[in-house]
Amino acid sequence: MIVMGVDPGSRKTGYGVIGQGAKGFSVLGSGLIRVDGLPSLNERILRICTALEEVIGIMKPDCVAIETAFVGRNVRSALILGQVRGAVLATVMRSGVTVREYAPREVKLSVTGSGSAGKEQVAAMLHRLLELGDEPRSLDVTDALGIAYCDLSRGSGGGFTQDSMMRRGKNSRKQGWSTFVDDHPELVA
Structure with a gap:
């Protein structure tokens, strides 16, 4: 089973691909799609979706896992993130890959044992669980790996599908x- 986790953002989108084999989980690939140099949101969304299509084509995941929408205090940021997230979901579904969604608390709980863990705690635990070594990774990438890990640890089917x-x-x-x-x-x- 291969699961790709995606942490969408309007300037940086992290992705992480984890495979589950006889010896447990292993990271097959991860990366950060940076689009902060592009002037318009539409151009950034297009670049993110094009890059994700390429990664899906190369990695051929069985499923893509993403966090459910989170609304904070900044309405403008939530609307922008909603546009990016919607485009990412459409891109994945157009690729024919199943989408599963997890609440942020559920991801944190499955990785650290605490639904209120911080991003740094999630990253530190993933370094141990997935034997990532000392190589520093963006929090966007470790968030994406955490989402994929959550899906696999839940038996690939615990999240909401479309x-x-x-x-x-x-x-x-x-x-x-x-x-x-x-x-x-x-x-x-």
């Missing part, structure tokens, strides 16, 4: 358990 997100409607709280059971028959005794 199909399960579509089934969630107005009555999602009522449908929650039945949808979960439908999505995970292997967990039902």
Whole structure:
């Protein structure tokens, strides 16, 4: 199983690809797509999506994992990130690869054991878990690796897929358990 994690940003987008084999998890590739030199948001989004298409074509992941949208205090930043995130999701789906989404707390919890861990704590734990060595990596890259790690550690199927997100409607709280059971028959005794 190969999972690519993506940490989208309007100026820097991190990606990390982790494979799961007989000997556990191993990093197959990672990188940072820098677009801060481009003048317009549209040009930056196009460059990010083009680069991700290339990485998907080379790495051929079974799934791409991404964090669910997070809204902070700055509405303008949230809107810009939403545009980038939406374009990234469309790019992945157009490539025919399954998308799974995880809440930021869930990613932190799966990597560090604490849903309130900081970016530096996540990076430090990933260096140990994935034997990244002393090579410094951008926090955007370690965030992406953390998202991929979360997906693999959850058995590649614990996140929301585009199909399960579509089934969630107005009555999602009522449908929650039945949808979960439908999505995970292997967990039902």
